[in-house]
Amino acid sequence: METSWTHSSESMSKDLSELLKEATKEVHEQAENTPFMKNFQKGQVSLHEFKLVTSSLYFIYSALEEEIERNKDNPVYAPVYFPAELHRKAALEQDLKYFYGSNWRDEIPCPEATQKYVERLHYVGKNHPELLVAHAYTRYLGDLSGGQVLKKIAQKALQLPSTGEGLAFFTFDGVSNATKFKQLYRSRMNALEMDLATKKRVLEEAKKAFLLNIQVFEALQELVSKGQENGHPAQLKAELRTRNINKSYEHGPAPGKESERTNKRHTDMMPTTPLVRWILALGFLAMTVAVGLFAM
Template sequence: MREPGCPAPSFAVLGAEGKEGSTSNRTTRKGRSEATWRNMQTSKTHSSESMSKDLSELMKEATKEVHEQAENTPFMMNFQKGQVSLHEFKLVAASLYFIYSALEEESERNKDNPVYAPVYFPAELHRKAALEQDLEYFYGRNWKEEIACPQATQKYVERLHYVGKNQPELLVAHAYTRYLGDLSGGQVLKKIAQKALQLPSTGEGLAFFTFDGVSNATKFKQLYRSRMNALEMDLATKKRVLEEAKKAFLLNIQVFEALQELVSKGQENGHPVQLKAELRTRNINKSYEHGPAHEKESKKINRRHTDMMPITPLVRWILALSFLAMTVTVGLFVM
């Protein structure tokens, strides 16, 4: 009698040579089939074990390759050296305004949806209002008439609206990659931009990087991750969220490319860029409101901005991309 679990004895030894060969082939195929089945089961087990990790860790692992690709570009190194101009900075702020407007509109739409509500932190994280302050500082009161939404940025915006309306669970991927990146790496970028552009020490033009609602960034990020990790998601949903996180990177890359084209053509929001101090008129007007001392300071700032205007289209292209690359890569690196 066979022991439980043992395969039945082969009939090969009992048959003729031809039949023996045929039976042997069947046995071999059976063995291979069982090995394949075992490998599949092992693979499923490993996949399940992998997906049992916290969503925040899975997100970091899933985007590691894209992160490294962006991290190894010369753009990030240029920004770290403080090679950023006012022109590039304004282009970035304008694109970010459209992106965050869409992200936060969909966040509001889903603030009571259990698939997103746990990571809804408007007072601590939302950036639209801060970007409006920055754009008014750089462009003046009529800033909305001065900026335009490039096609690649519009594509990003459309994706955010689609996800928010149809697949709100995927909104978690966009919120995580943007907000925690800004909260982490954004603080490094703030110091670099402030020094490179010689912006006022009082923070004008840098509201985007200032999170007044977060008193302790480290503790808040821990809270955010714990909320995200507590979201109820099956294996299939987790995989879709991870894919969406990678898609968010690809959308950002396309935004980089669009800005590259604008800068290489010497354009800003579809209009030719004039090599002059963009803030001159507005600062002079403010100087009359605040007296001679303020006027003197305004002229000083204007001279600084004029000195920092890009020299060639290639330089402008590199600097614009460097800022956007850093916004994502530095942020995710320290999340």
């Protein structure tokens, strides 16, 4: 995808963090305007959507952090290696265990679009580690920037516990001051030794990261539509009521019918199907990227 942003000699003299923000402006806006992201901002997100996006994020961060560990001593990445402060895999595992139970690894799917993202991360980490910084910057600083907004929206919309269960992904215990940490991260990234050609490749890789996310959004949108046609959402909206979640309906059913529907579905509830597990990745990934990077 071509953008109006060009790699002029004058522009390339700017700090890498500034260049990344400028280079990804168009694809950022594209991601920001996805239907699911807009719905999420309005608090229109179902519990099942949230579960499914958490699943997709788990695969993405597992791949990203595997490649980061592979290159943690490589000078092209080492200066921005902050595992205690940033890494999300363990937090996502905690959330998935809460949502799916102890057998969560057997329950979560890895959709084709998500797998494509995962494969790109592994390819970059193994063959072009100098490009890894583009993916790390896009994800982690986005998480730090938009995380608290997303956390509040999800907690309110899904009535998740105030104690934070199911929201570990948004909690950065190793970062006491997000603003100062982001400044430190940018300064480390801007100090990476990089020639002009490499810098251009990093910018292109950052745009590719956005496009990979958008492809996930589009694939999930299609699956959501099919799921609605087949009636799957109605079945899945009750699944996690057994975990003491009081409200998981997208539009909130009448209070008088809530208990009746809950009791009935507890007895004949079926395990989550692969189709429906796709739903959440679109809304939540879109919001994470779009809101997060907008605040960078």
